[in-house]
Amino acid sequence: MLKMSGFYGENLFILESALKQMLTNIDLIKCYCKSIGMHDPIEHFEGRIKTEESMIEKLHRKGLEPTIENALTKIHDAVGVRIICSFVDDVYTIVNMVRSMEGLEIFEEKDYIANPKPNGYRSFHIIVFFNVNLPGETKRVPIEIQIRTIAQDCWAALEHSLHYKKEIKNVELIQDELKRCAEEMASTDLTMQTVRQMINGEI
Secondary structure: OOOHHHHHHHOOOOHHHHHHHHHHHHHHHHHHHOOOOOOOEEEEEEEEOOOOOHHHHHHOOOOOOOOHHHHOOOOOOOOEEEEEEEEEEHHHHHHHHHHOOOOOEEEEEEEEOOOOOOOOOOOOEEEEEEEEOOOOOEEEEEEEEEEEHHHHHHHHHHHHHHHHOOOOHHHHHHHHHHHHHHHHHHHHHHHHHHHHHHOOOOO
16 A cells, blocks of 8 residues: 555645645634634634545545546645634634635635535535745645534534444434434524624624
8 A cells, every 4th residue: 555645746745835834824813813802713723634545535436547636636625624613603704714815716615504415514615726835936736624613523523433334224314313413503503602692792
């Protein structure tokens, strides 16, 4: 089995640089909010480079040859960043801050909070083309940014873990329960946001 650097080759350095610079930008948002006495909309954030195995599997799933060119031009989440917020309105605050970042172009947005997936999944996805500053040159790298609440992240983690269970009984029942939980957690998100607005005297 090839190591990740074997699959991505010299592009791995570019991807790692893109991830590092994007995470720095997000950290600057947190620092800026604190410096002006604004509520910090970010609970925590993390990033990753998609593993070789995951990338090849995704290329196959989309009917593409597992080449580095396809991985970096046809798939847009070789670099992924996840931002977790406490409240739903914080998600949209971060969305607007990402839109205003210099050195990137918004390629695609999908609001799965306003329009949840059929299984109940909620999150805000943004794919950007990010200008990565390298010694002597600038590279344009696609990055997928997922922004969601703590509750939405918790649900997504539990739902994701089911894909790694080989034999599950009562699959349809479990899916129905997960969707019900997603609805209840979405309701809780909105209630918590209302409580915060009441505490802040906004309503």
